[in-house]
Amino acid sequence: MQLSRLRELYGGRRELQKAALWNLWLAAKWGRSARAVDRVWAALGGRRLGNPGGGPPERPVNAYMAEHVEFLEAFDGVFAQEAEGGADRNSIEILRASWQLQSWRLAAARSLVEEVPRDSAVLEPLAGDGALGYQLVEEGFAKYVGYGPDVELASRVVPGAGWHKALSACDLRVSADVVLLVDKAAWFVDVVKELRCLARALKPGGLLLVAEPDPALAPAYAAALLLMGALHVLPREQLYKFLRAAGFVQMGRDVEAVPYVLSAWRKPARLELSPSDRWME
């Protein structure tokens, strides 16, 4: 699986570095007053990543990375309002709706499924307004399934797709070849429980394709997610522990593409038993 292709789409090492510097710079700027940024530093074990200092870093020229930085900059005013007692909820709603349409986000998802056969059943947790589902159906995935607490709007945007109104994958009775996890884990109420239920929904040998933000790479993005309603800040190491606890096995190495870390996981064809279960064999 060519996970590194997204790095090329994002403009390569130099452009990714610029995006990472912007993340640091904005997090340091907002950090003077934003609780969300404090939560990000706390999740990173109290270590504050180095502030590049001075004025704004060099702006990326790659279209995806430039839009990522532009998206983060839109939070400037909202974090300032938050510091003064409360951000305008309508502005946050608008940001959240536009976040789902960000080209760099959709490009990450497209890149993950590039080599997946189009007749695969793809499951998307917390499908939001259906932007990603739309992309996947457009890409030829006719067996797309999405779930979330409210899929009314999404089911009108992508009519006829497998929409399920469900708070959790634990409430689903579906069978998928691929689960797509793009910017989702931070929104799960109980991350391990949700991942276990996603594993249950996957066929044996099925794939879990992950593009989740790493707060160590993109602290400003992690803070922006919190402001938009995300529940957790999940450093990569923590997420990987949760994925392993849910029974997934990593395939190959992960790839950094700010703000994401991309990785591929497989549900073993035969479930690994825990040592306490193994005595029964």
Added chain:
Amino acid sequence: MELVSLCPVCGARFREGGCPNGHGGPYLSRVLVGDCEVRDFERFSLLTGTVQQLILTSIEAGEGPGFLYPLFLRLRDFGVLVCS
């Protein structure tokens, strides 16, 4: 502002039910925008240039890809866009 379904196989547009040419779902959609204009530029500027361009192009064309519909609804409900 309304949505019409679009068959990804034959491109047929329809308002209800399935594709008139018998192709099964899932389907895509198009948002028919009607006459809209931006009223609250401060909030509109929260959108990135790419998304602003998508919205403005859809307004100009009178329609856009269905994935814009949820954003259009919010922009209209929050008074950023005024649509007739």
